[in-house]
Amino acid sequence: RDKFTIHSKAVVCQDVELKGDITIGSGTIVHPKATIFAIAGPIVIGTGCIIEEGAIIVNRRKEVMRIGDDNLFEIGCRVESPTIGSSNTISTKARVHHTVRISSHCVIGAGCLVVPTEDEMLDEFTMIYGPAAERRVWSGRGKVQEADLRRKHGEYLREMLPKFNRLRRGDGM
């Protein structure tokens, strides 16, 4: 049942808990102690994503969970959303329920609980911040700089992580 398809250019550390059918795209970095559980259905992760320590990505539904490109999952976050677009940031210890679908360029702030009772799709550029998880829409100014920063972050990690951690290679490429 475990089937990991890890691109040769992805950096996945040895100490990651993977379960189920997982596809990881080129350039994605998975830090040690991350957890990706494709329990009921497969998970497909795009290119350039950064999944930090303690992040938990779980798919409890039968449908494929698709995660886009250039996303950042910070430490301790827990994500069950069935669809995630590109260039999002899920900050430290945030929790995203399986009823929410995230589009692109969103930022879920640190410690925010995004747990609506009904199915919901977050618009592009939505910012969720504060202890009460207030929302507002970002104007998008500065997104080029943020994309540049994300890219530099990824490049640095791709260079440094293999020096200090053992890497896990996929079963089939």
Added chain:
Amino acid sequence: MAPSIHYHCPCLSSSPVPPPPHLASSSCSFHALHTLFFCEECDAVRCNRCVSVEVSGYYCPNCLFEVPSASVRAEKNRCARNCFLCPNCRNTLSVVPSDPPEDDGRSSIPLSAIGEPPFFLYCNHCRWDSAEVGITFEKPTGLAAQLQRFEDSASDSLEFERLKEHFEPFLRTSSLSSSSHLPTHPSHHTRTSSITAAASAALARDIPGVGRYNTANPLGRSRGKDKSVNKDEMPEYRSRVEIGASGMAGDAEFMKHIEDVGEVAGLEQRWINSWKSSLQTSDLKPLRIPLHSKVSKRCPTCTHILIKPEQKAQSVRYKIKLVAANYLPAITVALPHMQTQDATKRTVAKSTPDEDKGASATMYAGKTYAFHLALTNPLYDPIQVRLSVQRMHVAVSSDGTIPEKARRPPFAVSLPTSSFTVAAFAEAWEYEDDEDMFGVEDDELGLESPRKSGKDKDGRGKTKTVGVLEKKANLTVVGGEVVIGKEARGNVKFNMLVSYTYRSDDPAPPEDDDVPRSPMKGPEVKTFAFYTVVDLGAISPKEVLQVVDLDF
């Protein structure tokens, strides 16, 4: 609520005895130990309410720049450099450059360090940026100067300027006339400050019915000169903007057309302005960060400095720090029968608070409970501590019935009456073996509260609940018992007097303000006593007992 203990500060009152704790007003004179200070000269506890406070410096919490007090007034208590508050979430704004122009081939070329103009303010937390209200800058530095134009044309500063112009001539005439009354105080009037002039004019004003106090000229010659002109008369002030229905109508129009509640600025976003501002969220402007001040505190009676912070804004240490925690033993109170329940509570995930466990963490009427007091000695000498419960009498009103508020729940507290020693504080590396640090004797281990004593006897027959339970380094745990009456309600709170003696090696001359309880002999033995209030928690009625009792 967890059991707690607070310390009493007499706050310069004549009697050192604190008010009975069941009165609601008594809570203002009890403080947590970490908020109290200790004056060595007066040998007394001081709290934040009785110390005299003076400002020792102003600084900006963002850039940590120390602002000299002269510029504080000029800049209206705000930072004059590039520090701004986000109007949306009140976090600090940072200055960022705009994105470079879109170009497909440039995605791999790194962006320049400085960035491109126009610059704007950006909040990292909620991603609000000042371009939404139309504020952009050409250079990333000197933002305050660039915003000065906007601020000066704001309606509240224009109004303030008009008010100042209106009052200026009257202050000048009052100050000139009062200077003829008091020629012995020229220094007041060489200062051009309008505020001091206004204050002295107000003091010198005629009050009908009160005889005029004329220090300089008893003949009243100069008074005749001024009677013709009544200093308090001034033409009516007209504000710059007609305040009236126009403002209200605009708001009402706006409210009729809003589509989303996010369009209205919240109260927390608006009330920091001193002027009524527009209701719309889109009108919220970035604000300059208000300055914080560093204060130094003095004892009110002997003006000895108790707290003196360091001059540098980024340093959190103090030059002088006379806090009560360095002189008084720190006491914590715990109810041991609830501690086992707390330990299991901690393993439950934080996001799901356990409601049912809270019900069992209270005391029931009609039962007896033991509680533990842990005393920690901060001094470098061992101390002898004696505890005593303050006897309270319930006030009886004239018709013989006790008023509802003055009633306190009936309970009896027993504490060890003899004095016990708490060892001196020593650094951890001074202990040679582990045994010295953890000097627990065998017969004090395995001590349980009386409710569980049926199961855990250590073979000696009766387990000790009242008395010294444990001694470990500079910590001593004593146990006491509280018997709660059958019809009790409310909180179990009692005042406790803690008096301790210690030998101080000071070669200083004998302190005359020492509390005269013990005679001084040889190396000085000093005594200090303070009152505390111990709150053990609320009492639940007996009916709840059957539902959540875990012991039977």
